[in-house]
Amino acid sequence: MKPIINVAIAGFGMSAQVFHVPFLLIDPRFKIKKVFERSGEKSKQKIPDVEVVRDFAELLTDEIDLVIITTPNLTHYPLAKQAIQAGKHVIVEKPVSVTTEQVAELGQLAGETGIIVSPYQNRRWDSGFQAVKNIIANNLIGDIVDYQVRYDRYSANKNPKAWKETGEKGTGLVYDLGVHLLDHAVDTFGMPQALFADIRYQHEGAVSDDNFQIYLYYPQLKVELAASKYVREKAPHLALHGRHGSYLKQTMDIQESRLAQGIAPCGNWNLEDEADWGILNTDLNGIHFRGKIESPAMSYAAYYDNIYAAITANAPLIVTIAQVTKVMALLEKCFESATLRKVVEV
Numbered sequence: 001m002k003p004i005i006n007v008a009i010a011g012f013g014m015s016a017q018v019f020h021v022p023f024l025l026i027d028p029r030f031k032i033k034k035v036f037e038r039s040g041e042k043s044k045q046k047i048p049d050v051e052v053v054r055d056f057a058e059l060l061t062d063e064i065d066l067v068i069i070t071t072p073n074l075t076h077y078p079l080a081k082q083a084i085q086a087g088k089h090v091i092v093e094k095p096v097s098v099t100t101e102q103v104a105e106l107g108q109l110a111g112e113t114g115i116i117v118s119p120y121q122n123r124r125w126d127s128g129f130q131a132v133k134n135i136i137a138n139n140l141i142g143d144i145v146d147y148q149v150r151y152d153r154y155s156a157n158k159n160p161k162a163w164k165e166t167g168e169k170g171t172g173l174v175y176d177l178g179v180h181l182l183d184h185a186v187d188t189f190g191m192p193q194a195l196f197a198d199i200r201y202q203h204e205g206a207v208s209d210d211n212f213q214i215y216l217y218y219p220q221l222k223v224e225l226a227a228s229k230y231v232r233e234k235a236p237h238l239a240l241h242g243r244h245g246s247y248l249k250q251t252m253d254i255q256e257s258r259l260a261q262g263i264a265p266c267g268n269w270n271l272e273d274e275a276d277w278g279i280l281n282t283d284l285n286g287i288h289f290r291g292k293i294e295s296p297a298m299s300y301a302a303y304y305d306n307i308y309a310a311i312t313a314n315a316p317l318i319v320t321i322a323q324v325t326k327v328m329a330l331l332e333k334c335f336e337s338a339t340l341r342k343v344v345e346v
Helices: 014-025 073-085 100-113 127-137 173-189 255-260 301-313 321-340
Strands: 005-010 030-036 051-053 066-069 089-093 117-120 144-152 194-200 211-218 221-228 238-242 245-249 278-284 287-293
Touching: 005 014, 005 301, 014 030, 014 255, 014 301, 066 073, 073 089, 073 100, 089 301, 100 117, 100 321, 117 301, 117 321, 127 173, 127 238, 127 245, 127 278, 144 173, 173 211, 173 221, 173 321, 194 321, 211 321
Parallel strands: 005 030, 005 066, 030 051, 066 089, 089 117, 144 221
Antiparallel strands: 144 238, 194 211, 211 221, 238 245, 245 278, 278 287
């Protein structure tokens, strides 16, 4: 019989409800025992038998194996540190912290104690990102020369979550979405040699950034990462260009939208409609091809498969603190570049 991992969740906002709980509820290897909510008992609507606590320390009792931290960004580091020191394995929502030094400290603590600490970089399992990696691995468009990724949305108002609009370090769009895009770039291409960032504040009265373009420079490749909240007609989500061809995908991964609709992550829940498939236009061995290619059927459940194997069988983590420490260093370089208005070396 496989061991069951007892889980405690800190915070029960959108992240917990959409990205974590749906997968844990259908996976018999995990049991959600406790949820930390400062007020209310929203978690009981989805998990009737869960114990709701009002103090984070109450999650750190003997029966708990794994703590998932989904609270506001500025609390991630102190809560993760407290959980590690209590001997609990930890999943931390992005960003793990607001400084490279704090992320590295958590990694050091985890290494010293044998605790598993993993940042929740679920976007590694986005269909478009996996399609890009497949195309590169199979050399379908030759050497890559340009790559653009966009997270575009339209919102005439500032973020309704007040803690995301305080202007404090760790809030804003770069820490919210940019950290996903930087993680994807580093996972796919490694660390760049230099970068340039244009970080803006578009909403009237905004004190937290809500628009960015980040350019990563590699020896033969430029990567552009961008996000905005004032886009009603969207450009392609992904545009990958090589010496022999291109791959464009208009739409983002469907998992978040389907989970937000309350669709359980079972069966064919993650299959994209053909209309959302990307277009490949390339020359292969002298033959020209242009057409849609099916998106890989990805699932964020793979993240939890890895967490389970790491805790119970000492399998290597896919998303590590060491990787995210590099991403955090890049993120801080982005703000340095935006302040100086110039390209900075990495």
